[in-house]
Amino acid sequence: MLDKNQISRYPFLKEAKERVRGMNLTLDDMLSPENTIIQERALSRIEEAVDGKDIQPETRGVGEVETDLLSYPVARFIVASVGDKHLIKWFSHHEGERAKFFLHREDMDTVKDIGRELGLPENEGPADMKAKEGKKRFPDVKRSLHRERSGSETGTIWISFTDFLVSRKNISGPDWNLVNQKLVGGLVGVERKSYIRLIQERAKEKVEEGLDGHPPIPNNIRLKEMITSLKLKVEGRRKKYSPTELGKMTITRLPPCMRQILGMSQAGENIPHHARFALVTFLNAVGMSSEEIFKIFTTAPDFKEDIVRYQVEHITGGSSATSYHAPSCDTMKSGGVCFNPDGLCGKEWLNTPLYYYKIKGKKRSTSQENAS
Numbered sequence: 001m002l003d004k005n006q007i008s009r010y011p012f013l014k015e016a017k018e019r020v021r022g023m024n025l026t027l028d029d030m031l032s033p034e035n036t037i038i039q040e041r042a043l044s045r046i047e048e049a050v051d052g053k054d055i056q057p058e059t060r061g062v063g064e065v066e067t068d069l070l071s072y073p074v075a076r077f078i079v080a081s082v083g084d085k086h087l088i089k090w091f092s093h094h095e096g097e098r099a100k101f102f103l104h105r106e107d108m109d110t111v112k113d114i115g116r117e118l119g120l121p122e123n124e125g126p127a128d129m130k131a132k133e134g135k136k137r138f139p140d141v142k143r144s145l146h147r148e149r150s151g152s153e154t155g156t157i158w159i160s161f162t163d164f165l166v167s168r169k170n171i172s173g174p175d176w177n178l179v180n181q182k183l184v185g186g187l188v189g190v191e192r193k194s195y196i197r198l199i200q201e202r203a204k205e206k207v208e209e210g211l212d213g214h215p216p217i218p219n220n221i222r223l224k225e226m227i228t229s230l231k232l233k234v235e236g237r238r239k240k241y242s243p244t245e246l247g248k249m250t251i252t253r254l255p256p257c258m259r260q261i262l263g264m265s266q267a268g269e270n271i272p273h274h275a276r277f278a279l280v281t282f283l284n285a286v287g288m289s290s291e292e293i294f295k296i297f298t299t300a301p302d303f304k305e306d307i308v309r310y311q312v313e314h315i316t317g318g319s320s321a322t323s324y325h326a327p328s329c330d331t332m333k334s335g336g337v338c339f340n341p342d343g344l345c346g347k348e349w350l351n352t353p354l355y356y357y358k359i360k361g362k363k364r365s366t367s368q369e370n371a372s
């Protein structure tokens with residue numbers, strides 16, 4: 001069972017919702033002038049998400065635990081009322097980051113309890129199963145197997161293969177490839193840090209649930225003010241970075257994989273690392289400047305200006321001696337980012353997305369010449 005501090009840190013859990021319900025406060029109560037402090041906290045919760053601020057340790061005074069807890073449903077209502085898909089992504093990402101930040105400070109039992117509620121229950125590990133089996137058939141095998149038990153003794157948490165796959169679908173990087181996992185009989189063994197990362201993804205999804213519902217907005221002046229100020233802030237972030245032009249790149253010539261990755265970026269989705277790398281190298285090769293490429297990533301929920309700028313500059317050679325080549329189709333396929341290949345992709349000589357772009361350019365100029 002979680003204490004009240006913990007409950008306020010994971011406000012998307014059932015226990016937190018029940019606690020809020022137990023306070024017998026309606027949304028109107030929380031939006032009333034007596035509860036300005038809850039509204040302020042809710043607003044800053046959302047603004048921190050829009051600004052991509054880092055999660056900070058709590059510095060709460062007496063009574064602020066309840067304020068924090070209550071600010072969550074109010075923040076959700078405001079986000080849903082603003083009805084902006086980027087804001088929803090930024091908010092859920094930020095709440096997921098917050099959960100991860102605090103989970104790293106919890107004991108293992110608490111982490112597992114929260115993991116269980118979010119659909120990542122721990123399973124009996126292979127060593128436990130063997131021990132049970134061995135106890136039945138070879139009673140003396142128990143002691144040696146005990147030394148290699150799974151679970152809290154060794155720090156490995158065994159989760160089902162399906163739960164692993166579902167939770168890691170938006171996480172990229174070689175550490176998450178199946179070939180690099182401990183796979184035993186339908187189970188995947190993960191260490192504490194990875195388990196928390198998977199829980200973070202589940203928490204993010206939980207937060208996002210129902211936020212696109214466009215609820216009817218009550219006639220509350222304070223609420224309307226907050227919605228207006230947030231709309232301006234969201235627009236401000238988009239305008240600050242929005243690409244005004246896509247340089248020398250011609251959209252109609254883009255291969256399907258690059259269109260998909262660009263579309264993900266425009267929809268405010270996090271782009272897997274290797275897809276991001278592929279897009280940056282590709283756009284660099286077709287003549288876009290680092291600044292133009294940088295702007296494409298500014299709506300991503302995990303956007304941090306200095307990090308993205310550094311990554312783009314590094315890949316394009318702006319801040320390093322090396323500029324990287326755009327990956328081949330084979331590399332894109334093995335990385336799982338060869339999206340929606342079309343007829344041209346099916347040609348056996350089509351070996352890179354760049355070549356696709358060149359061929360499309362030739363086809364265009366040939367048809368233009370024929371037309372003139």
Ligand code: SF4
Nearest residue numbers: 255257329332338345
């Ligand atoms: S085959 Fe190559 S160009 Fe076509 S979608 Fe896949 S990676 Fe992109």
